[in-house]
Ligand SMILES: Cc1ncc(COP(=O)(O)OP(=O)(O)O)c(N)n1
């Protein structure tokens with residue numbers, strides 16, 4: 504079970520992004536996605552390399568949002584793409600076979616199309632509406648998550664509005680990864696927030 508931190512510098516309350524990420528990893532985050540929507544290419548590469556150096560001793564994989572070129576240049580562990588990013592077939596050709604590929608599914612058609620592909624995970628996008636990303640389609644909700652679970656062969660990551668109140672229910676309904684921005688990045692203590700989320704995840708895994 505993954506506790507998957509997606510970064511957003513604007514959500515970090517003015518604190519250093521690398522500090523927030525490292526605290527969250529110490530608390531129990533198991534995968535990190537570097538999500539940069541406005542950095543130039545060179546600055547994105549530099550940030551990705553620095554993030555990789557920070558995550559390496561913890562054995563936590565680094566995923567790059569949207570940009571396969573940045574992932575290759577920084578030797579990140581994988582890429583996350585959405586429905587308007589690079590198509591799966593091109594990504595598969597460009598990335599070494601061992602790299603992680605995550606894809607967002609916004610509709611039932613997206614879920615069924617993804618059955619043809621060799622993904623590391625499929626993201627249920629969004630599970631709930633969230634101020635952290637507003638250009639989304641209709642949230643899946645728990646009933647939608649159950650439908651995806653019944654119709655997809657891929658491990659499922661849920662994203663959008665996940666926090667300590669709904670993580671357990673999402674796992675019970677089929678999520679294998681919980682992806683989070685604000686409940687960790689904007690927490691007073693990213694360490695404690697991640698630790699509590701990890702505790703909830705471990706608790707439900709034992710049931
Ligand atoms: C784990 C995870 N799931 C979904 C997304 C959203 O990807 P996308 O739809 O491409 O939107 P942007 O993040 O690029 O704005 C994600 N990044 N991570």
Ligand SMILES: Cc1nc(C(=O)O)sc1CCOP(=O)(O)O
Pocket residue numbers: 509607627628629630633634635636639662663664665682683684685686
């Ligand atoms: C990056 C992202 N992608 C989403 C999707 O639905 O695909 S929702 C989202 C933001 C998630 O932030 P928070 O944990 O603060 O709700």
Ligand SMILES: [Mg+2]
Pocket residue numbers: 568569583584585588
């Ligand atoms: Mg994208």
